[in-house]
Amino acid sequence: MISYALFYLIAAFILLCSMMVVVSRNPVTSAIFLVTDLFFISALFAKMNAHFLAAIQILLYAGAIVVLFVFVIMLLNLKAEELKGARMTVPEIGVLIVSAIGFVVIAALLGADGATTGGDGRWTDEAITAAGGNTFAVAMRLFVNFVWPFELASVLILLAIVASVVIARKDSLVSSGVGSTAPAQGKGEKGKVAHGTR
Amino acid sequence: MEQLTAQLNEVLGMFGLALWNDAFVQVVATVLKFAVLAVALLQIPPVMVWLERRAPALMQRRRGPNRVGVSLGPIKLRLYGLTQSFADAVKLIFKEEVVPEGAHKAFYHIAPIFGVFPAFLIACAIPYGPPIDVFGYTIPLSIISVDVGFLFIFAISSLAVYGVTLAGYASNNKYSLLGSLRASAQMISYEIPLGLSLIPIVLIYGTLDLNKIVMGQENFWHWGIFTAPVSFVIFFVCMFAETNRAPFDLAEAESELVAGFHTEFNSAKFAAFFLSEYVAMFVLSALCATVFFGGWQNPFISNAALASFVVGILNAPLASFGIALGAASVTNIAALIGIGVLALKAGFFMWMYVWVRWTVPRFRYDQLMDLGWKFMLPLGLANVVGTAFVLAALKF
Numbered sequence: 044m045i046s047y048a049l050f051y052l053i054a055a056f057i058l059l060c061s062m063m064v065v066v067s068r069n070p071v072t073s074a075i076f077l078v079t080d081l082f083f084i085s086a087l088f089a090k091m092n093a094h095f096l097a098a099i100q101i102l103l104y105a106g107a108i109v110v111l112f113v114f115v116i117m118l119l120n121l122k123a124e125e126l127k128g129a130r131m132t133v134p135e136i137g138v139l140i141v142s143a144i145g146f147v148v149i150a151a152l153l154g155a156d157g158a159t160t161g162g163d164g165r166w167t168d169e170a171i172t173a174a175g176g177n178t179f180a181v182a183m184r185l186f187v188n189f190v191w192p193f194e195l196a197s198v199l200i201l202l203a204i205v206a207s208v209v210i211a212r213k214d215s216l217v218s219s220g221v222g223s224t225a226p227a228q229g230k231g232e233k234g235k236v237a238h239g240t241r
Numbered sequence: 242m243e244q245l246t247a248q249l250n251e252v253l254g255m256f257g258l259a260l261w262n263d264a265f266v267q268v269v270a271t272v273l274k275f276a277v278l279a280v281a282l283l284q285i286p287p288v289m290v291w292l293e294r295r296a297p298a299l300m301q302r303r304r305g306p307n308r309v310g311v312s313l314g315p316i317k318l319r320l321y322g323l324t325q326s327f328a329d330a331v332k333l334i335f336k337e338e339v340v341p342e343g344a345h346k347a348f349y350h351i352a353p354i355f356g357v358f359p360a361f362l363i364a365c366a367i368p369y370g371p372p373i374d375v376f377g378y379t380i381p382l383s384i385i386s387v388d389v390g391f392l393f394i395f396a397i398s399s400l401a402v403y404g405v406t407l408a409g410y411a412s413n414n415k416y417s418l419l420g421s422l423r424a425s426a427q428m429i430s431y432e433i434p435l436g437l438s439l440i441p442i443v444l445i446y447g448t449l450d451l452n453k454i455v456m457g458q459e460n461f462w463h464w465g466i467f468t469a470p471v472s473f474v475i476f477f478v479c480m481f482a483e484t485n486r487a488p489f490d491l492a493e494a495e496s497e498l499v500a501g502f503h504t505e506f507n508s509a510k511f512a513a514f515f516l517s518e519y520v521a522m523f524v525l526s527a528l529c530a531t532v533f534f535g536g537w538q539n540p541f542i543s544n545a546a547l548a549s550f551v552v553g554i555l556n557a558p559l560a561s562f563g564i565a566l567g568a569a570s571v572t573n574i575a576a577l578i579g580i581g582v583l584a585l586k587a588g589f590f591m592w593m594y595v596w597v598r599w600t601v602p603r604f605r606y607d608q609l610m611d612l613g614w615k616f617m618l619p620l621g622l623a624n625v626v627g628t629a630f631v632l633a634a635l636k637f
Binding site: 069071072075078082085094095097098099100101102105106107110113114117176177178 | 345347348351387388389392393395396397399400402403406407410418422425429432449450
């Protein structure tokens with residue numbers, strides 16, 4: 044009973060925050076609602092006994108990624124007035140609220156079993172304790188059962204990081220022209236000086 | 242009475258509880274424990290403010306504030322100036338609140354909450370002592386005991402950045418914004434070596450649970466400071482940076498930024514930032530004591546042995562009143578000793594905060610970032626790899 048009540052309370056907060064992320068006109072407000080949204084999602088994980096996942100969710104998403112979002116937004120210095128054209132009309136807000144409520148009702152009808160609330164899932168409290176604790180169970184899956192896919196995925200992410208750094212660099216190999224003519228090199232150096240003095 | 246109990250049980254039954262069953266007792270105990278902890282944490286800022294004034298006075302051969310006192314008729318209480326802090330607290334609460342023009346109203350009001358909330362939540366994860374025994378129920382002395390203790394602490398403490406960032410953004414003041422950018426960049430940078438410094442501890446004790454880490458340090462020579470000394474050095478430096486304290490107090494460098502991110506905050510909102518800073522300091526001090534100095538354990542003698550010794554002494558005079566202290570009292574006295582020992586250890590690190598503040602001058606911002614990224618981070622990584630190799634070698 045209390046489990047269901049908690050689930051619907053948290054789910055309502057998640058929906059509310061998600062809606063505010065999209066609806067609010069100030070980008071910083073959106074980002075802050077995204078943080079609260081992620082916080083409540085991790086509360087849902089914690090309710091399903093996935094403590095490890097809940098902690099990682101807050102640590103990585105709320106604590107690191109959205110902080111970067113906030114920094115970028117603040118440095119771009121977007122003001123709410125600049126987005127005046129984006130103001131929602133009353134019918135649009137109405138449609139959003141109605142569809143949100145509709146979604147909650149449908150979810151309540153379809154998902155009113157243990158699979159949604161995590162109450163009667165495979166990983167009960169006893170099952171987790173038997174598996175040696177939350178972190179141990181996750182670690183066994185990641186580093187023993189599925190170690191190769193896991194390592195391959197991490198290499199893939201590393202590739203993406205290196206690629207983004209190469210693309211973002213001003214004097215990248217492509218523009219400075221390895222083995223190209225002298226003017227191109229001079230241009231590259233000039234660009235570098237201008238960047239330095241700025 | 243029985244009827245009332247039955248009715249209450251019927252209501253509680255809907256939530257899967259019943260009066261005085263195990264789950265119900267734990268819920269009530271958690272609420273009570275949090276109330277006690279919150280009240281205890283609220284006492285930290287007044288005492289620390291007093292210490293921050295008296296300690297530099299001691300170091301600089303002057304008196305410091307010692308005049309404010311309480312006058313109870315003929316008895317005049319001065320308490321070495323301790324009452325000055327209470328005068329300050331009253332002043333802060335009753336001050337007129339001024340919201341700066343052009344401030345973002347909602348964020349301006351929310352920012353202090355974002356600052357206080359993580360600090361109090363992390364304090365719940367620290368084990369303050371061995372479990373106590375109340376009417377036959379065993380109650381652990383940490384409010385949240387999850388098996389991902391460390392990760393929980395880092396997850397919640399990474400949220401502390403938002404209070405600082407929002408405060409700077411909402412104030413509509415360039416000094417606030419500069420201070421908040423500095424503070425949040427610093428907190429994000431030093432979170433990484435702080436996390437890395439604790440990985441060897443996890444490797445050595447084989448658990449993320451703070452309670453089990455304390456139990457693993459039962460032997461004095463198994464304390465974290467001996468098993469992972471490099472980790473302690475990194476943790477100790479990052480502790481100061483993470484709380485924006487001197488010598489890393491760039492975020493509120495008075496000579497450059499007025500007061501940093503909380504320049505535009507006054508009265509109770511300023512007090513909230515103040516509170517969150519001191520609670521964060523206490524939490525990191527207590528964490529340092531828990532991880533590297535055996536937590537609530539005494540060196541060389543176990544708490545239980547000490548407690549039974551105390552009970553042995555107390556039982557002799559109490560016997561004349563017909564009272565005999567049993568096994569439950571031994572457990573509870575051991576818990577009390579544990580709380581005292583942890584408070585002493587954490588208090589030492591709180592004193593270190595003040596001591597270092599009046600000893601080491603402020604870093605420059607580029608020096609701070611260099612230290613974090615070019616020295617602490619590689620050292621932390623090397624420490625993790627080195628510890629892992631040593632542990633693997635010891636297994637052979």
